[in-house]
Amino acid sequence: MNDPLQNQSLTSRNVRIYLDHNATTPPAPVLAARWSELLFVTGNPSSIHNESRMPKAWLRETRQKFANYLNCSPLEIIFNSGASEGNSSILKSAWQLRNQNRNEIIVSQVEHPSVIKTAEHLQAQGAIVHWVPVDRAGLIDLDFIKNKLSEKTLLVSVMFANNETGSIFPIKEIAALAHQAGALMHADCVQLLGKYNLEQHPEKLKIFDLDYATFSAHKFYALAGTGVVFIKKNSPWVPLVHGGGQERGRRGGTENVLGIASLGIVLDELKAAKVHVDEMLRLRNLLESSILARIDGCTITAAEGARLANTSSLVMTNVDGETLLMSLDLKGFSVSTGAACSSGNPEPSPVLLAMGLSRIEAQSSLRISLGWQTTEEQIILFVNTLVEVVAKLREINLTGKDLTHAVS
């Protein structure tokens, strides 16, 4: 296997095992194979001359492929910079074009910051935001949603699956409730591509009956900086970026053709999604059963509810997640304590806290997310190392002379 992460570690160890696919995915090997071709994906697709034809073709073909994948019209696809842009655009569009009677938004407490912060931004502008609780089993409070939905509800935004715990939320049911109340429905679907077999439903994305959905290319083995919005025909839209009429006037700025082309190439791989999802599920179950059998005081967050095949969120008592992550990194394993954060400065995960975990539990948590290239050997090596590191950290916690209690 051509592992693109090999030799990239600053630790100069030559083997890295990457188990953080919910943060980002390594580029698919097929992209490396076609790199010299991609390098020449240049030219401005808005031009008229010959050089615009190839970039135009990449945009057209990728748009069509994505529309086929979702079972929608190519007109319902907007390319942009990523899911954060998509999420911000959707919430702001709905707010700007609202009917004056509808000024309430329903958002789950475990959404990505690009949804939460945009909702808070709208709150400051007068929106009433209802934050839907999610319990530690990963179940969203449907009664809360039912109680808050009314003729005043503008938009409901609940993600397809949570990036930290993998919990899958019943967006089909929530969309039906939202539509009954005359509200719009958005689902952040960043964790869907490649981690869920959408093709098991003949209707594909239509099965959920969404008005908006957001996607990100770098969560699916393509390049970062490319996002996709599904917008159901006639749904409210105001461009976040105004410009030269790109994306039918819905998103200004010369398109990131290279990123879009990379997505177009990788989308072909979705034919094999079922095989990959099944294999990730097998490996994830192996991972969890091995960890539970070998490490005491370990629980799996949200295991009771429906989950993505690739994600495991663990709480390990008497272990500091920050040090655990660093120790594993030094031994060649990439995992995370929660969502990736730009500062690299780990705070206890707001998602886990919102799900009712204590601060201590959140600080003792570890997220492992598998990918299409994860192997059984990698999982076995990881579990062996985790067992060893957790035992060592617990021993230090028990015997260590720690003055910290004196001040905190």
Added chain:
Amino acid sequence: MPSLNEKKNSKGRVLVAMSGGVDSSVAAALLVEQGYEVIGATMQVWDYTSCDITEGSGTCCSSLDVDDARSVADKLNIPFYVLNCEAKFKASVIDPFIKAYLNAQTPLPCVNCNTYLKFDHLIKKMKELDCDYLSTGHYAQIVTNEKGQAQIKTSTDDWKDQTYFLFTIDPEIVPKLLFPIGHLKKPQVREIAEAKGLVVAKKKDSTGICFVGAKGYEQFIKENVAADILASKKGQIKRFPSGEVMGAHEGIHLYTIGQGKGLGMTYHEKLFVISIKAEDNSVWVGEEKYLLKDEVNIIEPQWLTEIEEGAEYQVKIRYQHQGSAAVISKTENGYKLKFKEAQRAVTPGQAAVLYKNQQLVGGGWITLN
């Protein structure tokens, strides 16, 4: 597949605290050169979003400093992590700092940072990360005595020597410490940084208190203490020793013993703050001669090596103090230091730190009681 767990070399693994300044950057570079396996870490100690962005070049709390540390770590090709120490820093450094000023003392936050963060929290991280040593860019040296015991000695650079801030170190951890730049003078440290192409080579020295920055501690306290509490610290300025009321002041936290400027009054003779009394918020000013004392009492003593009662030590009563000979004796609450020559401006909240032949012996907190 090769084992992922092998240590790379026999010299050992070091956790080095990197602030993004030139000293700790060179410390890390020298350790790499000496063949240690080095891991860099920066303690995120204060929410830098509250810091003025223009202060970034000379203090240790801005995100730019974290970037600098990371950039040096990249250059040295070593792992690097940011440790979230904000809550601990607030509880053990910031809160006591504010409390001291409100209680008529002049605090020494760098000692608390060393006590509770660098040489406690990081020691724990050192063990957890399977490191053999902890290293910092302090101007201090580790020497081994004839019995083979590791001890802390002052830096070659008298001007930069930072052993004053290290008196609370647990003697048990001294063998685990490495101070790679303690035998160098500052200009040499800069030369090494330059020669190794570290981005921080020309960076301004951090002076003063990292979390306070250029705005000054008065402003910091104003921003971090409720207005009604600050208002309750107002009081009278009195003449020492007569008690004559000379005026009013805006809060005892604005004064420190020995202060001669900014007393908010014009007077025909030069006056200094002689003492500050928390019980009635009075600030006493008087002639300079009243600042001189030949006895200093200390509490909460910490000793790196055994002390000998009745023996004479060199004692520093503030960071920039030259040090002066004093004889130590035990008291009910701590120790008494009897100086041969009277010392100016003995200040509660500061530390008295003892040395014997350049070796750090320990110290305690100065008190009036």
